[in-house]
Amino acid sequence: MLSAANALDKIWSDDAPSPEPAHGTPVTAASATGAGEAADLPGRGRGPLMAASGIVKHYGAKHVLDGVDLTVHPGEVVALVGENGCGKSTLLRICAGITRPDAGRVEERGRIGYCPQEPGLLELLNADEHLALFGAAFGLSRKEAVAAGRQLLEELAFPIGDAAVSRDLSGGTRQKLNLALALLGDPEVLLLDEPYQGFDTGSYVNFWDHVSGWRAAGRATLVVTHMLSELSRVDRVVDLTHPTPRPPGFSEAGR
């Protein structure tokens, strides 16, 4: 049972402390499975928490994803980067199970916390009502869900007790609620689609501190980001932009 106190606690409590990021250089490939993976991440010996293989997605005649492979291990932070329209959000939705790929498969262990780019909120419910509703999915009572959720919101500097419905919140505040709902229930796998949009500077810095905390707690985090300056804080970078032509015989997972 989730409690407010353990909302951001370690999932793999017997794991080693978080290592420094393995590298922060974008990998110019559609997939970075096995490329530059850190070897000593918390919980790493347990295999991936999520593995997507051969993901293909078309929208009409447009090929968005073409045989992408992706794995995320416990205690690993993977950044998904690439130009607009290259399929980052689509891949995240496929990993969450919300969008169906044309081909390929996603396998996962553990609970998924998904934070979409456009806050999937109910416009006429306030924060506590969202927490009560989302918490019910995990079998939490209203009191438990609100307590756990308020702790998450507090950590994200959300104005606790604000009774405004979500449509009356500022963009950044809505996004904090969006992120807190993804974290509710202590998910082992975090799928975050530019979760800091609208955040002020302090909240933005605070977000990346939380990312480090999630890594230390053994969570597998996949985050879509355009903030290249923060890539030093992740373990692996997957660039979905179509790769430049490779010489014959070049082996690259995912393409």
Add this chain to the structure above:
Amino acid sequence: MTGAKAFLQRTLIAAEMQGRQLLRRRLALAILIALPVALYLAMLSQSKENAIEFGALGMSWSVACAALFAVLAAREAEPRLVLIGFRPAELMLGRFLLLLGGGTAFAALVGVAMTLASAPVSVAALFGSCLLVPPIAVSLGLAVAAVLPHDLEGTLVIIGLVGIQLALSGGAWVNGILPMNGPIQLAYLAGGFPADPVGLMLVHSLVYVVALLAIAAAGWSLRVRVRRGRPAAPAQ
């Protein structure tokens, strides 16, 4: 927590949150209430017997549109709720129960008002007409939302289906294949006009409710379903 208890808890909280959202749409609620009242009063000035039919059809529009927009308002959030553990059936059932309850209370009030103003030949038929509207109209709104989850398109379909019925005379065979025929026939009966047998109308209505709910449940489940792969294998 047992499966049944969890199902009930999630269904009830889905219904509660649906109710909270609906009550906060005060302007929309006012218009939804005003529409059947306006239709009824407009026709009352011409014929107090025919006005019952207009009141029933006006309620059909209001309740079906309320159901449509209730679904559409949640279309971004519900896949997330299903992802973390809600079943589509719990969300759909919660919404259906809330709208059915609210629609029935509204229909009963309209029924009392029409009884006083229209002096129907059969009060039972009038209330039968009013109380048949919510289950059919809610089911219709949910089914349209599941098949055509867009504001304008869905609204137009509901306007079309109910509007055709409003334009038809009582004896038109097309009435028999439209969803609101049961309440309309009972409204004819309440106004002292010839109507199809009551039993047949109840069966007609029941078949429509079941069919529309089946479409709604299947369609919405497909839209919000989460595709789960096999668990990723732990490392050896």
